Amino acid sequence: MEATLQILLEIQHIDQRLSELDNPEHVLQFEKLGFQWQPEHRQQLIELRAKRAAQIDAELLAHYQGLKERYGAAIVPIDGGICLGCFMMIPTAWVQDIRQSLSVKTCGHCGRILFWVG
Amino acid sequence: MPTTKKTSSKSAKSAAAKAPAKPALTGLAAYFDEALFLPELKSKNKAEAFEEMVDALCATLGKQHKQTLLSMLHHREMLGTTGIGRGVAIPHGRTLLTRHLRVVFGRSNTGIDYGARDSEPVNLIFLVVAPFQDRGNVYLPTLGKLVELVRAKPNRDKLMEIETFDQFVEALSAPTA
Ligand SMILES: [Zn+2]
Numbered sequence: 113m114e115a116t117l118q119i120l121l122e123i124q125h126i127d128q129r130l131s132e133l134d135n136p137e138h139v140l141q142f143e144k145l146g147f148q149w150q151p152e153h154r155q156q157l158i159e160l161r162a163k164r165a166a167q168i169d170a171e172l173l174a175h176y177q178g179l180k181e182r183y184g185a186a187i188v189p190i191d192g193g194i195c196l197g198c199f200m201m202i203p204t205a206w207v208q209d210i211r212q213s214l215s216v217k218t219c220g221h222c223g224r225i226l227f228w229v230g
Numbered sequence: 231m232p233t234t235k236k237t238s239s240k241s242a243k244s245a246a247a248k249a250p251a252k253p254a255l256t257g258l259a260a261y262f263d264e265a266l267f268l269p270e271l272k273s274k275n276k277a278e279a280f281e282e283m284v285d286a287l288c289a290t291l292g293k294q295h296k297q298t299l300l301s302m303l304h305h306r307e308m309l310g311t312t313g314i315g316r317g318v319a320i321p322h323g324r325t326l327l328t329r330h331l332r333v334v335f336g337r338s339n340t341g342i343d344y345g346a347r348d349s350e351p352v353n354l355i356f357l358v359v360a361p362f363q364d365r366g367n368v369y370l371p372t373l374g375k376l377v378e379l380v381r382a383k384p385n386r387d388k389l390m391e392i393e394t395f396d397q398f399v400e401a402l403s404a405p406t407a
Contacts, residue, residue, distance in 0.1 A: 114297070118294075118295070118297070118298050121298055121325075121326060121327075122298055122301055122302070124326070124362075125298070125301070125302045125305060125323070125325060126305055128323075128324060128362075129305045129306060129309060129323075133309055141370060142373075145314070145373055145374060145377045146314035146315065146347070146377060147310065147311075147312055147314060147320070148310030148311045148312075148347055149309060149310045150309060150310040151309075153308055153309055153310070154309065156308050157305060157308055157309065160305070160308075185362065185363075187326060188326075188363075189326055189329075189361075189362070189363070196363065214294070227326045229326055229327065229328070229329045229361075230290070230291050230292050230327070230328075230329065
């Protein structure tokens, strides 16, 4: 079964792609390497994002959106029990929960959504 | 270099099982792994090839993340192809699902229907996943080095001929065009 955290991560991936597309320097660098950009296809990705966003609880989605506007990335990795958004400690039990059950947990200090990276 | 700083008991066990230890790879080769070396892709099209290659990646990153990785790659293709021509494709993306930059190498001798820029079938695929926070700033330079490598026809020919991972590593250090 797909976890809410995985849907949120997919939304973050889409947001990342859209921000790449909106960054002329990024587009130019990748075009120079031979990669293609078709800005006219952006709507397809926006529609996909809307479809995924509809699968998330409205309050959580609003929280994601707020974090994205404030920090750029709403979901951040945990490393060595530390939130890499604000470098504060995360309870050990949470780390296990996020890692094993993909539970949605937000950092008690900065509010960012936490992700365990393998 | 993509080696884990903290070794978990699980990965320590699997590392111990892989004896004898080989010297650490350097340069471009440092991002590759024998488990991510797929010289005989069975896939006929892009979607299948991504699956085959992501399966290899998921052995390390976790099977539960397969769909998320696949969709991440397909989002990029929606915005334009990563088939750069001359039988080469370099699908890529940054994701929280990996701690280090990793490259999966896939080769198809018959060619894959990829929707490349030159509409030619693709034989060589380098699938690049990089950490979301690219602190070492290795993502773009690595993509650049791969593009440089395959720009030279002798290098592409060599990559089509190699049979073992060791030969592949040697081919990666070939002079670029
Ligand atoms: Zn935090």
